[in-house]
Amino acid sequence: MTDQSAPLAASRRDLILDALARAGAVRVSQLTEDLGVAAVTLRRDLQQLEEEGLLMRVHGGAVPPPGGVIARRPSPDRASAASIGVLVPSLDFYWPQVVRSLEGAAREHGASILLRGTSYDMQDERPVLERMVEAGDLAGLVVAPNTDTEYAQDVIAWLTSSGIPFVLAEREAVSRPDGAPVESVTTDHALGAVLAARHLAQLGHRKVGLLISRNSPTSRKIIAGWTAACRELELTPAEHVERILPDRGAPGFSKGVDEMLDSVLKAGVTALLVHSDREAMAIVDLVLSRGLSVPGDLSVVAYDDEFAELFTPALTGVAPPRAAIGRAALELLFARIADPSRPVHRVTLSPALNVRASTGAPA
Helix, strand or coil: CCCCCCHHHHHHHHHHHHHHHHHHEEHHHHHHHHCCHHHHHHHHHHHHHHHHHCCEEEECCCCCCCCCCCCCCCCHHHHHEEEEEEEEECCCCCHHHHHHHHHHHHHCCCCCCEEECCCCCCCCCHHHHHHHHHHCCCCCEEECCCCCCCHHHHHHHHHHHCCCCCEECCCCECCCCCCCCEEEEECHHHHHHHHHHHCCCCCCCCCCEEEECCCCCCHHHHHHHHHHHHHCCCCCCHHHHEEEEECCCCCHHHHHHHHHHHHHHCCCEEEEECCCCCHHHHHHHHHCCCCCCCCCCCCCEECCCHHHHHHCCCCEEECCCCCHHHHHHHHHHHHHHHHCCCCEEEEEECCCCCCCCCCCCCC
16 A cells, blocks of 8 residues: 655656665665555656656666666755645636635745646546646645545545645545545635524524535534534424525525525524525525615624625624645645654644624624
8 A cells, every 4th residue: 555655756767766775776666665656646757757868668667767877867966846735616706715824834945836726526536636737746735635526535535645735724534444534734624614603692592503505514613613502502303494505606696595584583583504605695694675774683604704704794704714725735834844753743724703793683
């Protein structure tokens, strides 16, 4: 099994040349065992070294170049030459601030970012990751893969076997078959829901509801935290409401949200936590269009707090630490690069509740 602590490309290629100088020939099968790197990675290394005139490839391995002189590759300064691959599921909404903080932290390390955005609908990110690896000599990867597809474990297996250090951002996973956790930085979204529920309870609300925009790793954590908070605050299942909102891009979105608001108000709900900002704004617009007031008739908390403050009324929001997520992921990655033998770190950051005009005591 390939070790995630395998050497980085530059030092790995030096090790290949050392082995070639000692033995007079190298075989991919033996290098795979010695270096803990996938065969496909080693073949790319041999191709690169051949293009630099440092060896000649043969079937299954390599021999010294014509003339028999094995030169050493110049040793670059990894801190100043590193390129970090970043793969996120979207280049809008939640992720721009994460990416900007990654870029800023990378500049401080003298490194560059190779950025790719995919889609929440993408089933298998491996082709994109493979193209990123082929495009440059990556020192490491920060990845937010889709964990809800049949290929999710295949993507984690590919990352683990690639020989490239990687950190998951806002995702958690284990490697198979041993079930060992992989390096990650995540927001405690369950805590975010607890903060919102406690705030609403402290204002005097007893019937509160949760509206979720889609089934996702984030929404499942929000639901778990919300359920725990309702238990803590002694809210019974009949006194809170959970609903999954229709897709924002679907033709029936407005009608679906309107019908959902009907059911929420009929149930006597006086406050809502809504994931995410855009859906929260749609709810508030519908409430106001009915001649009701926010927060007088319905208090609303937006989960994500990307631009909730800009709305009128300014929305109380649960804000995941997006900038801190990006920076922490990169720092974790560079720590792994510097010390491949360090224990796997799983970092969890806390969100914050920003109280604004959309929440108040029930009428």
